[in-house]
Each structure stands twice: as structure tokens, then as C-alpha cells.
Amino acid sequence: MEKVRIGVIGTGYVGLVTGASFANIGFEVMCLDVVEKKVNMINQAIPPIFENGLQDLLTDVVKERKLLTATLNRRETLEKSDVIFIALPTPSSADGSIDLTYIKSEVEELGKELRTMDGYKTFVVKSTVIPGTTKNVVLPLLEKYSGKKAGIDFGLAMNPEFLMEGLAISNFQKPDRVVIGAIDDRSFNEVKKLYLSFNCEIQQTTTSGAEMIKYAANSFLATKISYINEIANICEELGIDVSEVAYGLGLDERISPKFLRAGLGFGGSCFPKDVKALYALSKDLNRTSKILSAVLGINELQPMRAIQLLEGLMDIKGKRVALLGLAFKPDTDDMREAPSIVIANELLSKGAVVVAYDPIAKDTAMAVLPNITHSNSAEEALKDADAVIVVTEWKEFNNLSSKDFAIMRGKNIIDGRRVLDWKELINNGFNVKVIGQSPP
Numbered sequence: 031m032e033k034v035r036i037g038v039i040g041t042g043y044v045g046l047v048t049g050a051s052f053a054n055i056g057f058e059v060m061c062l063d064v065v066e067k068k069v070n071m072i073n074q075a076i077p078p079i080f081e082n083g084l085q086d087l088l089t090d091v092v093k094e095r096k097l098l099t100a101t102l103n104r105r106e107t108l109e110k111s112d113v114i115f116i117a118l119p120t121p122s123s124a125d126g127s128i129d130l131t132y133i134k135s136e137v138e139e140l141g142k143e144l145r146t147m148d149g150y151k152t153f154v155v156k157s158t159v160i161p162g163t164t165k166n167v168v169l170p171l172l173e174k175y176s177g178k179k180a181g182i183d184f185g186l187a188m189n190p191e192f193l194m195e196g197l198a199i200s201n202f203q204k205p206d207r208v209v210i211g212a213i214d215d216r217s218f219n220e221v222k223k224l225y226l227s228f229n230c231e232i233q234q235t236t237t238s239g240a241e242m243i244k245y246a247a248n249s250f251l252a253t254k255i256s257y258i259n260e261i262a263n264i265c266e267e268l269g270i271d272v273s274e275v276a277y278g279l280g281l282d283e284r285i286s287p288k289f290l291r292a293g294l295g296f297g298g299s300c301f302p303k304d305v306k307a308l309y310a311l312s313k314d315l316n317r318t319s320k321i322l323s324a325v326l327g328i329n330e331l332q333p334m335r336a337i338q339l340l341e342g343l344m345d346i347k348g349k350r351v352a353l354l355g356l357a358f359k360p361d362t363d364d365m366r367e368a369p370s371i372v373i374a375n376e377l378l379s380k381g382a383v384v385v386a387y388d389p390i391a392k393d394t395a396m397a398v399l400p401n402i403t404h405s406n407s408a409e410e411a412l413k414d415a416d417a418v419i420v421v422t423e424w425k426e427f428n429n430l431s432s433k434d435f436a437i438m439r440g441k442n443i444i445d446g447r448r449v450l451d452w453k454e455l456i457n458n459g460f461n462v463k464v465i466g467q468s469p470p
């Protein structure tokens with residue numbers, strides 16, 4: 031393995047997982063962040079975010095093998111790195127486009143440091159950015175503030191991430207592909223050196239091509255979800271089980287069974303933001319995407335299906351409704367764009383009392399949903415509830431049966447994620463409605 035030193039700017043889940051995973055391969059990694067608390071935590075091998083396996087990984091690469099350090103010092107990071115990943119947030123602006131403020135100001139600072147530094151370094155954009163950003167925004171800023179020339183004095187590439195929260199470390203270790211968009215062959219080869227031990231195709235493309243691949247991938251996956259959710263809504267009317275339909279669809283290798291789980295819609299920090307950004311871009315280019323518009327529209331309505339199903343069973347006003355699961359998906363404490371937010375707020379506006387339980391997201395959820403009660407167990411949330419909605423498919427909810435729901439005052443159960451054994455529940459006197467199925 032060639033000795034390449036890596037710098038990572040931004041220790042969000044992408045930056046930190048990337049840094050720690052490269053350190054795990056044996057590379058020396060320095061992570062830069064502006065938040066002192068995070069830097070201190072990382073240096074003590076304490077993960078500042080919840081991510082499966084990250085604790086063990088940090089213990090190994092920070093404490094035992096001493097391959098990863100975190101710092102607040104930009105100059106030190108640059109001096110000790112050959113390849114520098116930029117993994118800063120790109121939040122949504124009000125019109126759906128992305129906000130490049132963090133990236134631009136960081137690149138300016140990097141350029142200023144580079145001005146008085148020797149040696150060829152390669153900068154790599156890891157953040158999800160609109161096609162053209164690396165070439166038209168990052169490159170000119172780096173050149174302007176460093177006084178140096180891209181392709182001669184420094185390299186530049188775009189290397190999107192395809193990590194799923196909760197599975198990020200295993201996704202990093204076993205990617206389906208690595209995409210490296212580079213301004214020239216030298217930049218490509220500098221980044222490729224880091225991935226030589228990976229057993230997958232490494233695609234070389236332009237920086238704009240790599241940026242587009244990331245948006246197209248997330249938008250396609252989101253399209254699969256909205257598609258199956260729409261099929262699920264039709265299945266409900268016909269008494270067909272959407273899981274059987276998805277299974278049959280997925281047997282076709284051209285379709286694949288993945289991302290065909292019907293539910294209450296997609297959330298998280300990526301799909302909603304990325305689909306909106308690509309849609310906004312298509313409009314700007316006068317090529318307005320009809321598919322992406324439909325994907326977003328379906329996803330906006332999908333959480334409301336849970337409420338509609340519940341209203342088919344009872345009047346919500348004044349009732350106590352339990353929500354099981356709040357995080358946007360299981361195995362994370364992330365509440366960004368979680369369907370639970372829409373559902374809880376709608377229930378509140380209809381006059382319900384909402385009591386929720388999430389195995390991990392309680393603290394993050396309290397910040398975004400301060401007006402509901404947050405319980406410490408499913409049992410506590412279910413006690414005396416008139417109805418329950420399963421919102422996130424945490425594994426522990428799979429095992430819930432009529433015995434657990436007997437603690438409720440009412441008998442109404444909405445399974446928004448298709449995890450419960452509805453036959454067992456109906457046999458024991460419960461009224462059950464399931465997304466994508468209409469139990470008799």
C-alpha cells in the first residue's frame with residue numbers, strides 16, 4: 031500500500047465514517063472540524079453521532095493504532111495530508127437548491143493556506159453538490175485564493191459517497207462501485223490509490239459526471255420508493271398484498287428487490303434534499319422533470335396515509351395516539367425529514383394527544399417534536415392509548431403481539447411499515463390497517 035496521508039474536512043457522518051474507514055485500511059488520517067467539542071470527542075474515541083460500529087472503529091484507529099487524529103487546525107491538516115476530502119454539509123435553500131456557503135468559505139480558507147505551502151495536494155469534494163460545482167465553484171476559488179493552478183500545482187476530484195446511515199461502515203468497506211470524477215488523470219490516480227484494496231469497479235469520469243451520478247442514484251432510489259408506495263395505495267383498494275407484488279417485481283434482475291419496501295415515505299438528510307435539488311436544477315435548465323415532481327408529490331402525501339387509515343377507524347379528536355418509532359428509519363437517531371414529524375403534527379392539529387417511543391431517537395426527537403410526550407418504552411407509550419401507529423420499523427416492534435397491545439385502552443392499530451403480524455392481531459380482536467394491504 032502506497033503511503034498516502036489523508037485529510038478530511040468536516041466530521042459529520044460522511045466525513046467521520048470516511049476518515050475512520052480509511053484509517054482502518056492503514057492510512058494516516060487527520061480530521062478537521064470547527065466544533066471543539068466534536069474534535070475532543072473524536073480524539074477520545076467517542077463518536078459524536080450514533081452509527082453502527084463507529085465506536086469500535088474509533089477505539090481501534092484512534093486509541094490502539096493511532097492512525098486517526100482530529101484537530102481544529104486547518105494548516106496542520108493540510109501540511110499532514112496528500113489527499114484532502116471536503117465533507118461539509120450542503121443544506122437545502124428555500125427553493126430546493128443547495129446552499130454552498132460552508133463549502134465556499136472553507137475552500138477560500140484552504141486556498142489561502144495553500145498559497146504559502148509546498149508540495150502537490152489533491153482536493154476531493156465528497157459532499158453532494160450540484161453538477162458543475164467542483165469545476166465552476168471549487169476550482170476557481172482554490173485558484174483565486176492560492177494563486178496556484180489546478181492540474182499543475184494541485185489536483186482536484188469529486189468522489190461521491192453512497193453510504194446509508196446505520197450501514198455506513200459496511201457500505202464503505204464493500205461498495206458496489208467507486209466513482210471518481212477528476213479534472214485530469216493525475217488527480218484521478220491520486221484518489222484511486224486510496225481504493226486499490228477495494229474489490230469493485232472504480233469508474234473514472236468528469237467531476238460533473240460524478241456529481242450527477244450521485245444525484246441520479248439517490249433520485250432513482252427515491253423514485254423506486256414513491257413508485258412502490260403508489261402501487262401499495264392501489265393494492266390496498268384491491269386487497270392485494272404489496273409485499274408479494276414487490277417480491278415478484280424484484281425477482282426480475284433488471285428491477286432488483288431493493289428499495290421496494292412500501293411504507294410511510296422516504297425521509298432523512300439525503301433523499302428529500304437531493305431529489306428537490308435535482309428537480310430545482312431541471313427547472314433552472316428549462317428541462318423540468320415530471321418524474322421527480324411526481325416522486326416528491328407522492329412522498330409528501332404518503333405519511334398522511336397513516337392518518338387517513340386511522341380516521342377510517344375512529345375520530346381522532348381528544349384521543350390518545352401512540353407512535354412507535356420516530357427516527358426517519360431504524361438504526362439511527364436521525365430525525366431529519368422524518369415522516370413521524372408530519373404524522374405527529376397532523377395528529378396534534380386534529381386534537382389528539384400524542385405519546386411516542388423511539389428506541390434511540392428520543393433526544394433528537396424531543397428537539398423537533400417538543401409538544402408530544404416521549405416515552406422510554408413501547409409499553410409506556412401504549413399504555414391507555416386509543417390507537418397506535420407504527421411509524422419506523424425498528425426490529426423490536428416485529429415481536430409485538432396482541433399481548434403487548436392489550437395494555438391499550440382502544441383496539442386500533444395502523445401498521446405503517448408492515449412489520450406486525452396482523453392476522454394474529456385481528457384474531458385477538460384488534461382493528462388493524464396496514465399500508466399496502468387491506469386486511470379483511
Ligand code: UGA
Pocket residue numbers: 158191192193194195196248251255288289290291292293294295296297298299300301358359
Ligand atoms: C441514502 C442512500 O441510500 C445512500 O446511498 C446515500 O449515500 C445517502 O442517502 C446519502 O446521500 O448520503 P440514507 O439517507 O442513509 O441513504 O437512507 P436509506 O437507507 O437510503 O433510506 C432513505 C429513506 O427511504 C428512509 O426514510 C427509508 O425508510 C426509506 N425507504 C428505503 C423506504 O421507504 N423503502 C425502502 O425500500 C427503502
